[in-house]
């Protein structure tokens with residue numbers, strides 16, 4: 693869990709990237725899907741407290757900043773993931789931490805001020821918990 697936000701490690705219950713890659717390889721082989729490296733990098737976003745990126749096939753790809761690729765077992769794509777810098781990820785987690793889990797979401801087009809305004813709308817008092 694990076695700064696309190698779940699990553700692919702938590703979501704896939706994987707020990708590390710090698711473990712996640714092994715599971716991906718097995719899952720795609722079992723369904724006769726051939727893995728490939730996508731030329732399209734995709735942006736990480738936060739969805740209900742999970743780091744995900746959207747594959748072009750429509751599936752959500754759980755990802756971790758330490759991984760070489762985001763792995764889509766639905767279509768076999770291995771994606772480069774565009775991550776916000778670590779300081780930004782830490783700030784996002786801090787801005788989202790007082791929300792209930794289903795409300796902890798962030799889109800790359802949103803800035804810190806957008807999240808602060810959303811927190812105000814949600815009636816979240818900073819440091820109340």
Ligand SMILES: [Zn+2]
Nearest residue numbers: 747749764767
């Ligand atoms: Zn896909």
